[in-house]
Amino acid sequence: MKRIFPALCALLLLTACGPDLPPEDSERPQIVATVFPAYDFARSAAGELADVTLLLPPGAESHSYEPTPADILRVQRCDLFIYLGGESDAWVDTILSAIEPRGDVLRMIDCVDLLEEETVEGMQGGHDHEEGHDHLGEVLSMDEHVWTAPRNAAAVTRIIGQRLALLDRSNGEAYAAGAEAYALELEELDRDFAAFFxxxxxxxxxxxxxxxxxxxxxxxxxxxxxxxxxxxxxxxxxxxxxxxxxxxxxxxxxxxxxxxxxxxxxxxxxxxxxxxxxxxxxxxxxxxxxxxxxxxxxxxxxxxxxxxxxxxxx
Known part of the structure; x- marks a missing residue:
């Protein structure tokens, strides 16, 4: 978190797009996603109609990620910014409080009902083994990993499709169709998991x-x-x-x-x-x-x- 402030300061020094940034007057909607699930759902809904950027580099750990000035500029300029809204990308709140995004912002944790992450038997933190204190059932936070249930992933995909349709009304039916097609595949996957278990x-x-x-x-x-x-x-x-x-x-x-x-x-x-x-x-x-x-x-x-x-x- 401490290194985000220098990145924000450096952002003020950027007077033009870097070679890897889309032009500000791009006709295609610009979507930026912090994590892979949001990126995947957005590109499935958008197809070839929008440019979708994954902010978190492949293999990077989101909890310790440090956004670059170019990353912050992408967030500020994009038409739709999608992030988790949980502990792993808490750094996003620092960015959003320091800049004024020109586009829409969507938190994945707002798309579905949340579960409370709790300690379970045997889990580190569930017991203080030396002092014998029992912390089972202690609520740690709201669990942010909402996409790991395929039906939740389908729900998030449909909401992203709806947001894109509002941003680009001339292609609204195409976004809805792309989102629905992927959501139906995710729901089929859900049935396959259920049948296996x-x-x-x-x-x-x-x-x-x-x-x-x-x-x-x-x-x-x-x-x-x-x-x-x-x-x-x-x-x-x-x-x-x-x-x-x-x-x-x-x-x-x-x-x-x-x-x-x-x-x-x-x-x-x-x-x-x-x-x-x-x-x-x-x-x-x-x-x-x-x-x-x-x-x-x-x-x-x-x-x-x-x-x-x-x-x-x-």
Whole structure:
């Protein structure tokens, strides 16, 4: 957060567009999204009718992201700016309070009903193991990872389509159609996940990592255990947390311990080794690698890959 102020000062020195910025008089609507899900939903709705920019570089961590002056200029000039509105992009509020965006602003967390992120049994922070204090059920914050439930992703996509239709009324039907087509695919994915989980006698899953999948777990009635909450800053779990998760894997007879993208998965590896099982990645779609971006990855394709991985490891 501290480095945003110098970036804002540097912005005042920019008197012309950089080579990677669209001209101010561009006829195509300019959409800027902070994170990959917002970018993916917007480009699906817009098709070739608008320019969609992903602000967060591929592979970057949104919690520690430091926007450049060019990034701030994009936010200020765009016709529609889409961001999460949660802890991971709290830096956006600093930008928006310092500039006057010329366009519309949409927070993804305003598009669906929110869930409260809570500590669960075994989670780092759920117990003070040394003093014996119990913090289970403690509300940490509102969970921002709303897109991880496909039906939520569909709802956000439709709202983005509506906003684009208002911005560019001459192409309103095309935006609505693009958004609806993608939303229907996401709803089909939701049915496929539900059908898969309906075949399982036990819906327990263990993450040796952060757990930014509360909406996914709620959608399919999963029992989950994890080392850290979704927006947890911790990276080193206590011995008691590792022991608890290892015991859960053994007791439940689980075939895998899960981790999320861009994780070093050391905690998951440690638990899996102790329990004698495999590890597997669940891609939350929060961000993607450059290779995935260039290959045309979408939230839909990544979540379908997750479904196949679940079929192999549950």
């Amino acid at each position: 309906d075949t399982l006698p036990d819906r327990t899953i263990v993450f040796g990592d952060r757990f930014p999948l509360l909406y996914f777990a709620e959608a399919y009635d999963l029992d989950y255990y994890a080392a850290f909450p979704g927006c947890g800053a911790q990276t080193e779990p206590s011995a008691a947390t590792v022991a608890f998760l290892t015991r859960k894997v053994r007791e439940e007879g689980l075939p895998a311990v899960w981790y999320i993208e861009f994780s070093n998965h050391l905690v998951a590896d440690s638990i899996a080794e102790a329990a004698g099982v495999e590890t597997a990645q669940f891609h939350t779609c929060h961000n993607v690698s450059r290779a995935d971006l260039e290959a045309g990855a979408t939230c839909l394709s990544l979540m379908r890959a997750n479904l196949e991985t679940l079929r192999e490891h549950m």
